[in-house]
Amino acid sequence: MCRVYGSFGGDLADPGVLGAVAAAMYPGGPDEQTLRGGGGWALGTNRLAIQGVDSGHQPFVRGPLCCVFNGEIYNHRQLRAELAARRYTFDGDCDGDVLLPLYELYGDAFTSRLEGMFAIALVDERAEPALKLFTDHAGMKSLYYYLSPDGRGLRFASELRALSRFPDFPDELDPLAVDRYLGGKAVWGPGTVHTRVRTLEPGSALRFADGRAVVTRTPLEPAEFDWPDGGPTVGAAAELLDELLRTEMGRMVDADVPVCVITSGGLDSSYTTALAAHLVPDVASFNIAYRGDWPADERHHAAEAARHCGTAHHQVLLDPAGFPELVERFVRHLDQPNNAPHSLSTFALFEAVHQAGFKVALTGDGADELFAGYARFVKADRDDAATWHRTYQGTMAAADTAALDRLYTPGYLAHLKAAGGYFGDRSGDELDRRVRSGERGKLETLLRYDQDERFPYYILRRVDHLSMAHSVEARIPFLQPSVMRLAHALPAHVKVAGDTVKAPVAEAARRWVPRSIVERPKQPFTLPVTAMIRPGEALYDMIGDLLLGPGARCRDYVRQDTVRDVFRTQTESPAAHAAELLWSLLILETWLSARSLTPAPLTEGPAR
Template sequence: MCGIFGIIGEYEEEKARKALSSLTHRGPDFCGITQSKNLFFAHHRLSIIDAHSHSNQPLHVKNILLSFNGEIYNFKELKQELTCEFEFKTQSDSEVIIAAYLKWGVEFVNHLRGMFAIALLDDDTLYLFRDRLGKKPLFYLDGKSFIFASEIKALTPFLSNIEMDDDALMSYLSFLAPTPPFTFFKGIKKLAAGEYLTFKDSHAEVKRYFDLMDNKPNVIANKDEAVYMLENLLQESIDIRLSSDVPIASLLSGGIDSATINAYALKNGVSLQTYTLGYKEFAKYDERVNAKESAEFLGLKNQDIEISQDDFIGASDKVLDTLDEPLNDPASVPLYLLFEKIKRDGYKVVLSGEGSDELFLGYRQYFEYLDIESLSKLNNKNWLKKYFRSNFSKNREWEHYKRIFDETLLFRTSGENFTDLQKNELMKRNVKDNQSLKYLKSYRDRFEKSLHADESIWYSYIDLNLFQAEHFLTKLDRVSMAHSIESRTPFLDHKLASAIFSIDPKLRYEDGVTKALLKKISKPHLNEKILSRKKKGFSNPYMEYLINSKKIELIHEVNKQSGLFKKDKLDEYIKGSNSGNFKQHIWGLYVLSVWIKKWLL
């Protein structure tokens, strides 16, 4: 796991080196630079596989330069396949990438299994790749020179002035994080999951090399056959992520996802040290009791970390700085503190359960949306359409029924926050209803052009691409790498995801039970108490902390200067947060206010 950075074109060496140094936390073990006129190609290394210096990057073979962030879990199999055509000098996965490129060209990426952000320079052609499910980030700035980096902070020094990108703002308010290719810094863009960029002759072109919609639907319609296939793929996915030359730990909540990962690791003969978060004086958010029960059942060592309001508030500014741009996920702060402890204990790799909910339908709301979808088949609904058009409510359920009777897209990610009508009411601008659909259009177009027809597949597809890749995985990458820790997510294996998209989608929801297939897979390894626990999620008392510390007042302070929102409507939202309503709306506005104050005021 590492940090990559490069410049194609003119540059000032001192400025380039300073920008590169902002990524040291992503790879403190070694910093490598290859430079010449109009080329600065660099790498910060976090040594996980083959720590020998001969595997340091940038890796230079023939006329090819490589800077690679991530892990290729099938590199040994690829190496065996390529050994007759390439003289390997290291035990690293990075050298295998070059060998694969020399054999297959840009198609090499389709042979990789893992998580990666890759910068590969072949003579005068630069290729940038982001992995299929968006686990590793890659940003770029196409200006006087072309500059790329693992994090935005390495690119901001090259902006002539700081402007907020309006599409980033509007998509953030809607979906918790800016949607690709937008970032909050106008001019800086990001690759989406499954995309690659080619830069040659001062021209950049972005293409897609992977799409879950390409999987043929309904290949498997038998539940037992589906369970057998997915069980084997999950076991394989966890097994290959246990490969490391450094110690591995695991997160453990009270839920089924992390328990399943640890159960399968034990099946492979690996007992992982586990970590759980708790909150001082806020037992309702605490999962330590459940996690302890899971650890005792599995025979695992479990370390719990308790944080207080002072811990949370004390770390929040540092965490929001780490994220570079607004990300509406209050769990980023406690997760940062958890990884801080894990680093102190000497671990460099951590397994985490992201992706299970999206793949196995773990959110109860998926089932509620499927029920609401059925109302679209009503023959006589004109009066309902008129009713919902003439009556407005902030209530989320009202919005959902309105969409159905308006015959517009119902599900717009599990991370939908402010609706367009809420934004129109709150912001000092005209926001048309359904305006935010433009940020989902390319994904919806691919879904509608595919052979998939079941809306539950759409739910998983858009959530994996936005709610997961741009929200949860952004959080996980930044807060883990801030402590030089590599996070691995076994559920987000592209072979496992592709297999789920190839089964009859009804198998996931016909029983009316969340994660029905995963529970069948895990039943031989977990007890009924773990399997039947109500989903809690990574909840925490962020709103209580924000109110008690009076940091919430920053929203009004910044709004007085920025003039983005109507004061009376802002007051309504803040007042509602005191009684537990619109909590994530308010956290999102707070995070936005912190960024605006730092960069624009």
């Protein structure tokens, strides 16, 4: 696991600049910093040593080939054996050792052989010198990039704030990003908050040579399964899922450093905990909760799962009085605004994992997006109204379009109208178009849309950036290719069986976790912001000071009188919609302040 960066073509950045880029990502790779350059290129890495600790030094080099790598390849032992049969030799046991030999054999298709998570940067000087960037199909690892002003060079890095250390970084903010953030709870890719900076999408490859960048995206290869007569059933799918997950977990607990598991108390994390405990005696589990009596407290469910599995359980308790300082800290590590309230919890939880001496943590992310675990999927699938897609997109927004009509300044509304309208409306219309195309059933189209467009940027960026902020690698069993292929092969009636969502996961987990956890109503892992944004609470005061103060940086986008009305509503009668909007604006304002950014005014009229 590492953080990677580099430059190819144009004026090569001097060592001081490259050092500043590396320094900005130091927590993600504190064990070793290395840099290698050639004729007009440089590749660098900050290493978090997980596998082959004593030998896995980067960059990897084979003659005219050089690469750096962020991630983990879980099938590296199998690949190593295959390569050894072809007379390749290796020193040590680092998973990254297999990358360049595979590239020699298979070219750009070598990534189809990899099972794991990865963002790879490779320079090939055998013919026309070229830089190539690759990402895994789930999008677990990020790569941000931009072209130099003259178009002759490309710069890239694992983190946006590190990329901004290059002198020619195009720091112009995209005004539409504010609406994209509020309309999607995060800035969905491949665009970013900066007009000329992009992120490489999941399952993509970028080739840059002679001033020309070409991006290709390859879908995950389909798989066929030997189902019983009549096709797949929930029971058969559950049996196969359990077999696949046990295999993946066996590879994920294989590390040269201590491994722990995150246990929220929900179905997916409890199942993951049980599988880890089956493989690692006395495995450590971690749960986070808040001092005091708060809604949606899952600590007792997590403790029940830990007792059942026999883990060494760590209960982390946060004091809400310290949340303002914690907000300012975690937002600095978010490359882009992300409204997930549990970002605060995630950041603090991985900090506790690091302090306890662990470098690897297993999580249960991804099961809901693959196997239809959210009620919004089912509701939208069964909604036959003509405007179902607009309603569905509203569930993924911090505020619906009616609320945004009242929130945005007249100047910003005019700007959005000229640019094509609200992000939420345009995204909902695109989803409707995909459903009407008939390529897949409605439920599967909803799931694939989420996996491609929302999940990598809303969930996975948060998990990656906030874990690596504390030098912890998050491993995600449900997002391995074998499990994703299974999910893609299952029909809708198996994923949602009657009123049971995520049916194969629930059935597979029954043999491993208490019945009370399998059958209890779904409860998202989140921060109870509705209860925490009220008079007398620290977050309430922070929001009032930042959003209603004269120095608010987002006032050219949002009307101060509307924000004041929402704040008053939340004061008098706390409600989820008002609280989520206030939280979202708090994150936006804190993000802008952390980077000392002030968006350019969009209108000459007075700000309200």
